[in-house]
Amino acid sequence: MAAAMRAGAARLGPRLCWKAAEAVLCPAGAAPACLVVPVRTKRKRCRVPEWARELSPEQKEQRLRSSGFILPEERVERSFYLASTAAIADPYVPPEGDARHSALSRPGLGQQLEQLKHSAASRLALRKIKDHDPNFSPKAFPEQALEIFIEAHNCLSNFNKQKLHSLVTERCYPELVRGNRYRTIRWSFLGSLQPPRVVQLRCHSLVSKGNLYGQVTVRMHSRQVLAIYDRFGRLMYGGEETPRDVLEYVVFERHLVNPYGTWRMHGKVVPAWAPPKGPIIKTVMIPGPALDPSQEHEAAK
Amino acid sequence: WLASSSLLPLSCIHTSTYLQKSAKWEKKNRIVYPPQLPGEPRRPAEVYHCRRDIKYSHEKMWYLATLIKGMSIDQALAQLEFSDKKGAKVIKEVLLEAQEMAVRNHNVEFKSNLHIAVSATGRGHYVKRIRYHGKGMFGIMKISRCHYFVKLVEGPPPPPEPPKTGFDQAKEYLQQLRSRTLVHTL
Numbered sequence A: 001m002a003a004a005m006r007a008g009a010a011r012l013g014p015r016l017c018w019k020a021a022e023a024v025l026c027p028a029g030a031a032p033a034c035l036v037v038p039v040r041t042k043r044k045r046c047r048v049p050e051w052a053r054e055l056s057p058e059q060k061e062q063r064l065r066s067s068g069f070i071l072p073e074e075r076v077e078r079s080f081y082l083a084s085t086a087a088i089a090d091p092y093v094p095p096e097g098d099a100r101h102s103a104l105s106r107p108g109l110g111q112q113l114e115q116l117k118h119s120a121a122s123r124l125a126l127r128k129i130k131d132h133d134p135n136f137s138p139k140a141f142p143e144q145a146l147e148i149f150i151e152a153h154n155c156l157s158n159f160n161k162q163k164l165h166s167l168v169t170e171r172c173y174p175e176l177v178r179g180n181r182y183r184t185i186r187w188s189f190l191g192s193l194q195p196p197r198v199v200q201l202r203c204h205s206l207v208s209k210g211n212l213y214g215q216v217t218v219r220m221h222s223r224q225v226l227a228i229y230d231r232f233g234r235l236m237y238g239g240e241e242t243p244r245d246v247l248e249y250v251v252f253e254r255h256l257v258n259p260y261g262t263w264r265m266h267g268k269v270v271p272a273w274a275p276p277k278g279p280i281i282k283t284v285m286i287p288g289p290a291l292d293p294s295q296e297h298e299a300a301k
Numbered sequence B: 001w002l003a004s005s006s007l008l009p010l011s012c013i014h015t016s017t018y019l020q021k022s023a024k025w026e027k028k029n030r031i032v033y034p035p036q037l038p039g040e041p042r043r044p045a046e047v048y049h050c051r052r053d054i055k056y057s058h059e060k061m062w063y064l065a066t067l068i069k070g071m072s073i074d075q076a077l078a079q080l081e082f083s084d085k086k087g088a089k090v091i092k093e094v095l096l097e098a099q100e101m102a103v104r105n106h107n108v109e110f111k112s113n114l115h116i117a118v119s120a121t122g123r124g125h126y127v128k129r130i131r132y133h134g135k136g137m138f139g140i141m142k143i144s145r146c147h148y149f150v151k152l153v154e155g156p157p158p159p160p161e162p163p164k165t166g167f168d169q170a171k172e173y174l175q176q177l178r179s180r181t182l183v184h185t186l
Helices: A006-012 A014-025 A050-054 A057-066 A106-112 A120-132 A141-158 A161-167 A173-177 B024-030 B058-067 B073-081 B086-105 B166-178
Strands: A184-205 A212-229 A235-238 A244-255 A264-268 B046-054 B114-123 B127-132 B138-143 B146-154
Touching: A120 A184, A120 A212, A141 A161, A141 A173, A141 A184, A141 A212, A141 A244, A141 A264, A161 A173, A161 A264, B024 B046, B046 B086, B058 B086, B058 B114, B058 B146, B073 B086, B073 B114, B086 B114, B086 B146
Parallel strands: none
Antiparallel strands: A184 A212, A212 A235, A212 A244, A244 A264, B046 B146, B114 B146, B127 B138
């Protein structure tokens, strides 16, 4: 590994032969010259006399200004644009047992005939939305909302991120996309069991008073098929042959003040009485507490 | 070990390809297979992991890499824990990281159900330095680094090949004798 060079060393002398070795190892021409950028400025020391060092910061600044020292303005200006809100304002509380009864029974009919319960806040929000978007109507909107919903889920299956950004807000996008990069998703919409309808409207502003965002909650009862496959093509969740009946409360949002704003999917409201989701096919280990070698786990005792 | 030509803020004439490092092993974790049909046998999960520029010699690391080739992951971790070599500690960390990755990201169900399909070492960047001896003598020493690559596959380890018996060798010999023909004849 280390080869001693005796002949050359004897001739040149001790110090010089090390430098020769260094020259051999890192020759001057090898390292590119543009790596080193020397900055030749003399560092100026600020001359503050002894008696002036005890002053308060305002007085020091005054002295600096009077001496003619110009400080560069260090205001960092970085504007950002809020295209969507971060949460669902005033989430809708769906009535317990919604869509449990068949459509022909008495309670079922009662549920169907339930008109859009125009609470005061919803009516006010509707008026504000119509100010900015005169074509909005709570009767025609649910079909448009359903189209956006189906299109967004199709983009998710095809990984068409560009289009997905235009159909879904920035708050909802990570919820849809997280963990799915190396997975295959197959989703199809078989049909609606009940026509979608608008359930709640809300309008609120962020930062300044006139910056309005409108949120509309749409209730959808439909039949869907979902199957998620992992990186190796093995089924992780769901199944392609079994369609499921799904009742969802989807929130759509639009930046009303922006003339080019569109209605986009913002999130879902999951009611507290919703049945638990089905289990995944995999078994998961939940690690227990970290024990000493001398201790025994309480469950084993 | 990134390419030096891409790090410089100013333009540089020296853009040599030997300074760029290849990251093929890391990219192997990104391939996505299409969903399997219901009749196909279940495809075993594969996880690729590596560590670059370990301060060890690749010749010395080779002994440890061949030790654990083909073992189940628990057996490999046990062997490495009680090995006296410096590289054993590094390889053990790599195996534990790979196991964690497999369970978390690659949908492997049981962390013990993995075996080591490929375990290899490669030479890293060498750097030459001066080693000072007495009486003004010096030597040029090289600081060697190595890379370590491992591929974990789900499932029990494959059974070892049975050693070749004399009977098998005799059968092969007879087969060779019987398959002799005359060439370039009528």
